Amino acid sequence: MxxxxxxxxxxxxxxxxxxxxxxxxxxxxxxxxxxxGTNGSGKTTTIRxxxxxxxxxxxxxxxxxxxSWKDACEIKKYVGYIPGQIDFPDVGTGTKFLKIQADFLGIxxxxxxxxxxxxxxxxxxxxxxxxxxxxxxxxxxxxxxxxEPDILIMDEPSTGLDPMMRDKLIxxxxxxxxxxxxxxxxxxxxxxxxxxxxxxAFIHNGKIINIVDRAQHVENMDKQYQIGFAEKKEYQEFxxxxxxxxxxxxxxxHLTIKINDTEMNKLFKTLEPYNIxxxxxxxxxxxxxxxxxxxxxxx
Amino acid sequence: MINIEGGKEMxxxxxxxxxxxxxxxxxxxxxxxxxxxxxxxxxxxxxGAGKSTTMRHLMGFAAPQKGNAKILGMDCRKEYAKIxxxxxxxxxxxxxxxxxxxxxxIDMMQGLRKAKNPERIKKLSEIFEIDLxxxxxxxxxxxxxxxxxxxxxxxxxxxxxxxxxxxGLDPVMQEKFIEFIKEEKKRGKxxxxxxxxxxxxEALCDRIAIIKDGRIVSIVEAAEVKHGLxxxxxxxxxxxxxxxxxxNEKFEFERMNEEQLKVDIVMEDADVNKFLAVxxxxxxxxxxxxxxxxxxxxxxxxxxDKKFGGVTNGKNNKHQ
Numbered sequence: 001m002x003x004x005x006x007x008x009x010x011x012x013x014x015x016x017x018x019x020x021x022x023x024x025x026x027x028x029x030x031x032x033x034x035x036x037g038t039n040g041s042g043k044t045t046t047i048r049x050x051x052x053x054x055x056x057x058x059x060x061x062x063x064x065x066x067x068s069w070k071d072a073c074e075i076k077k078y079v080g081y082i083p084g085q086i087d088f089p090d091v092g093t094g095t096k097f098l099k100i101q102a103d104f105l106g107i108x109x110x111x112x113x114x115x116x117x118x119x120x121x122x123x124x125x126x127x128x129x130x131x132x133x134x135x136x137x138x139x140x141x142x143x144x145x146x147x148e149p150d151i152l153i154m155d156e157p158s159t160g161l162d163p164m165m166r167d168k169l170i171x172x173x174x175x176x177x178x179x180x181x182x183x184x185x186x187x188x189x190x191x192x193x194x195x196x197x198x199x200x201a202f203i204h205n206g207k208i209i210n211i212v213d214r215a216q217h218v219e220n221m222d223k224q225y226q227i228g229f230a231e232k233k234e235y236q237e238f239x240x241x242x243x244x245x246x247x248x249x250x251x252x253x254h255l256t257i258k259i260n261d262t263e264m265n266k267l268f269k270t271l272e273p274y275n276i277x278x279x280x281x282x283x284x285x286x287x288x289x290x291x292x293x294x295x296x297x298x299x
Numbered sequence: 300m301i302n303i304e305g306g307k308e309m310x311x312x313x314x315x316x317x318x319x320x321x322x323x324x325x326x327x328x329x330x331x332x333x334x335x336x337x338x339x340x341x342x343x344x345x346x347g348a349g350k351s352t353t354m355r356h357l358m359g360f361a362a363p364q365k366g367n368a369k370i371l372g373m374d375c376r377k378e379y380a381k382i383x384x385x386x387x388x389x390x391x392x393x394x395x396x397x398x399x400x401x402x403x404x405i406d407m408m409q410g411l412r413k414a415k416n417p418e419r420i421k422k423l424s425e426i427f428e429i430d431l432x433x434x435x436x437x438x439x440x441x442x443x444x445x446x447x448x449x450x451x452x453x454x455x456x457x458x459x460x461x462x463x464x465x466x467g468l469d470p471v472m473q474e475k476f477i478e479f480i481k482e483e484k485k486r487g488k489x490x491x492x493x494x495x496x497x498x499x500x501e502a503l504c505d506r507i508a509i510i511k512d513g514r515i516v517s518i519v520e521a522a523e524v525k526h527g528l529x530x531x532x533x534x535x536x537x538x539x540x541x542x543x544x545x546x547n548e549k550f551e552f553e554r555m556n557e558e559q560l561k562v563d564i565v566m567e568d569a570d571v572n573k574f575l576a577v578x579x580x581x582x583x584x585x586x587x588x589x590x591x592x593x594x595x596x597x598x599x600x601x602x603x604d605k606k607f608g609g610v611t612n613g614k615n616n617k618h619q
Binding site for chain 2: 014016018037038039040041043044084085095098099102108110113114117118121122123124125126130131132133134135137138156159160161162163164165166188190223228261264265268269271272275276277278279280281283287290
């Protein structure tokens with residue numbers, strides 16, 4: 001598939017080990033690409049480089065063939081953007097702001113904008129400086145999506161949204177993905193990444209640690225279960241049973257095992273004679289990836 | 300400072316019929332609740348429901364039209380300066396003056412509060428991994444939030460008002476924050492916490508108040524809610540015969556999918572041995588759990604059927 005966003009050797013060094021170093025990756029047309037990392041790891045810096053707000057020291061970014069620094073104006077015509085921190089110009093109400101944006105983007109038919117306003121239950125008549133954080137975020141979402149741009153670049157788009165609105169945002173992302181749009185987003189909410197992204201890049205201290213294919217991570221994975229035993233004797237007996245034990249706790253008589261789906265029936269047979277208190281499935285999620293990949297980098 | 304009446308402790312935080320109408324149906328109306336000493340009250344509700352407005356009244360930033368907010372028996376608007384000594388506040392939106400570095404900001408805040416706690420500040424900056432030498436201008440959004448966290452906790456206040464405290468923090472920091480608050484709870488702190496993150500509500504709150512359209516619609520004990528959550532397991536069978544045979548077993552079926560040979564059943568921990576005795580007679584391909592979370596439980600409070608006027612091309616955009 002065609003590469004629509006291309007980042008090669010992108011470097012911006014702020015000194016003291018801060019910044020981003022030698023970032024290279026690309027986003028394909030029609031892909032939803034997630035960007036995950038600790039606070040201060042360089043997510044916003046990367047996004048601000050993509051939008052042409054910062055000039056890279058080294059390397060370059062092209063979006064749809066345009067250079068993100070030199071052709072920043074051109075790029076803004078077909079890229080919808082949600083910044084990480086929203087500061088609206090002082091133009092009065094949400095309605096006024098959205099109309100200014102619509103004029104700027106040359107949108108004549110406001111019906112899609114109004115569909116979004118209704119979808120996010122946005123009270124646009126509220127004054128921008130009276131809006132709560134969540135309302136501002138919703139206004140920014142409407143402004144970014146209302147022209148149905150080919151490319152969306154979003155910096156933690158669900159910050160401050162309530163759970164219902166987070167689900168609406170996921171719905172909207174999937175709807176735009178269906179229409180072939182390319183979406184790049186950073187996030188700390190694993191649920192929204194899992195539900196939307198084709199690939200997720202993990203970054204830490206300004207370096208890309210790993211890029212994970214969602215399909216690959218959901219399938220082909222062994223599963224983990226936490227099992228609680230009622231009796232110490234049975235807990236100890238189970239330990240001898242040749243299962244891969246990830247961790248155990250003598251005090252609570254519980255342990256976590258890792259097994260393949262094909263061994264599930266064998267596990268049930270092993271457990272059947274025992275007095276079991278609970279079996280908790282512990283899903284492998286992006287969060288698991290995060291804590292196991294990113295946290296280990298700290299050491 | 301705690302008043303004791305007839306052996307029963309008075310609420311540390313008290314909100315009585317608090318009303319502030321911003322027109323167009325925006326505002327808070329007759330909001331009443333209390334937070335007792337040592338208690339953590341979760342404050343949930345849709346965006347724009349009035350959580351931050353209520354918090355801001357507790358800080359004395361806004362004057363109520365009706366009712367009052369009290370902390371330690373003192374009126375929040377009239378005696379905000381006295382109250383400030385006992386309260387740590389983490390605002391929902393953090394605006395930190397640029398041009399300072401982290402230490403400069405902390406010094407400024409200490410000056411405002413006329414307090415010095417270098418050791419606690421050092422400890423906090425280690426827990427939350429923040430470099431206080433760094434210029435605020437260079438800090439990312441998450442780092443600014445961490446700085447606000449330190450400012451809220453540095454004087455070790457006995458009351459904490461936390462407005463979406465972990466929003467913008469990365470997952471590792473979210474976890475650290477929850478652990479930190481757990482410790483503060485053990486030390487007897489009284490906490491009001493607004494949040495959209497159910498993991499933190501579940502881990503920290505004793506009671507949960509729900510606000511919707513500016514009104515309190517429900518206040519529940521967290522333990523009661525957690526107790527009512529049921530565990531759902533999803534079983535995929537290898538063959539259609541097994542799938543069909545299993546449907547005759549005595550379980551509470553939540554969902555069935557013949558095409559995928561998949562069933563969802565309710566399985567309380569107490570039933571696990573009964574379940575094992577049955578399941579060994581079947582060939583199972585996949586066994587996973589769909590945990591029912593607090594989020595599922597509370598989701599219906601976030602439904603919004605309100606119609607807001609859209610934007611038209613004409614000059615007059617009156618609210619409908």
